Amino acid sequence: MAAPLHVVTGALGYTGRSLTERLLAAGARVRTLTNSPNRPNPFGPALDIHPLAFDDEGALARSLEGAAVLHNTYWVRFNHRLFTFDQAVRNTRRLFDAAKRAGVGRIVHVSILHADKADDLAYYRGKHQLEDALADLALPHAIIRPGVLFGRGDILVNNIAWALRRLPVFGLFGDGRYRLRPLHVDDMAALMLDHASRQGNTRADAVGPEAFEYRDLVRTIAATIALRRPTLRLPPRLAHAFTKPLDPILGDVVLTWEEVLGLMRGLLDSDAPAAGPTRLTDWARAHQDTLGRRYASEIARRVQRAVDYQQIR
Numbered sequence: 526m527a528a529p530l531h532v533v534t535g536a537l538g539y540t541g542r543s544l545t546e547r548l549l550a551a552g553a554r555v556r557t558l559t560n561s562p563n564r565p566n567p568f569g570p571a572l573d574i575h576p577l578a579f580d581d582e583g584a585l586a587r588s589l590e591g592a593a594v595l596h597n598t599y600w601v602r603f604n605h606r607l608f609t610f611d612q613a614v615r616n617t618r619r620l621f622d623a624a625k626r627a628g629v630g631r632i633v634h635v636s637i638l639h640a641d642k643a644d645d646l647a648y649y650r651g652k653h654q655l656e657d658a659l660a661d662l663a664l665p666h667a668i669i670r671p672g673v674l675f676g677r678g679d680i681l682v683n684n685i686a687w688a689l690r691r692l693p694v695f696g697l698f699g700d701g702r703y704r705l706r707p708l709h710v711d712d713m714a715a716l717m718l719d720h721a722s723r724q725g726n727t728r729a730d731a732v733g734p735e736a737f738e739y740r741d742l743v744r745t746i747a748a749t750i751a752l753r754r755p756t757l758r759l760p761p762r763l764a765h766a767f768t769k770p771l772d773p774i775l776g777d778v779v780l781t782w783e784e785v786l787g788l789m790r791g792l793l794d795s796d797a798p799a800a801g802p803t804r805l806t807d808w809a810r811a812h813q814d815t816l817g818r819r820y821a822s823e824i825a826r827r828v829q830r831a832v833d834y835q836q837i838r
């Protein structure tokens with residue numbers, strides 16, 4: 526009997542790549558639907574690559590035929606002239622509908638922690654709408670809700686280290702005392718795989734074993750890469766304004782105001798049990814020589830579609 530087919534959106538990206546490693550190691554067949562079919566493929570012929578054909582419903586459904594599970598990581602990080610949350614919500618609804626039409630057995634959908642608690646923020650509102658759409662779909666599903674992920678190719682933790690390496694002081698948004706619980710991306714992949722094999726509708730907060738106040742996370746990263754940097758409490762709007770001149774220099778959006786609000790409201794924190802064992806402090810120590818050496822750009826990932834995330838400059 527053929528191994529079950531898992532379809533993963535974005536297998537050449539961040540979370541999707543870790544998940545694909547695990548799926549292949551577990552003996553599954555894996556197909557990816559991607560906006561970047563020409564990105565270097567570390568999996569060779571073991572990975573079947575198809576376009577994410579949002580504008581062709583027939584092709585989208587055909588690309589999902591035979592799948593036991595659809596793992597959906599597709600989303601956009603902010604509104605931009607190249608992409609919007611509304612578009613991402615529309616596209617994801619089409620993906621869900623296509624999965625239903627194609628007879629997919631289960632959807633494992635990546636959402637965000639507290640997706641239903643911040644409808645005034647467009648990122649959260651979109652994620653909330655999609656969780657509701659999934660509930661209406663009547664197809665067994667798992668909703669996995671990470672807050673922050675770290676590990677090979679991450680953006681937030683890497684870019685905190687990048688800023689620490691380059692700036693004499695590190696500005697905090699207010700007192701920096703809001704908490705977050707980062708989860709390693711490989712533990713996220715293991716959680717998704719676990720929920721792929723469960724029955725019925727399931728949900729999990731994807732949080733790690735360590736909780737940090739944001740200011741302590743910054744100090745921990747600084748200490749790990751052997752830097753002494755004072756942290757400075759700033760009015761949040763001012764601290765965010767200080768990131769803005771970097772955007773045109775880096776050709777990116779370093780951090781959106783909505784992301785600052787989500788962080789400060791404690792939306793990256795949860796009291797749920799740890800979803801994986803990997804401690805950020807251990808991982809950062811193991812990667813202290815490379816962490817933050819290179820800025821990780823969201824926009825470059827979207828524009829340089831034939832380059833591996835790790836190789837983007």
Ligand SMILES: NC(=O)c1ccc[n+]([C@@H]2O[C@H](COP(=O)([O-])OP(=O)(O)OC[C@H]3O[C@@H](n4cnc5c(N)ncnc54)[C@H](OP(=O)(O)O)[C@@H]3O)[C@@H](O)[C@H]2O)c1
Pocket residue numbers: 534535536537538539540541558559560561597598599600601602608635636637638671672673674675681826827
């Ligand atoms: N990374 C985190 O710390 C974090 C935290 C909380 C929640 N999440 C959630 O986790 C999921 C996966 O995130 P990730 O960080 O692993 O992302 P990722 O691998 O960079 O991207 C995941 C997928 O979305 C596609 N995509 C991303 N931005 C896009 C854009 N602007 N236009 C078109 N397609 C776009 C990618 O396209 P390609 O097919 O071209 O690669 C890929 O298929 C998302 O749902 C995200 O909301 C992530």
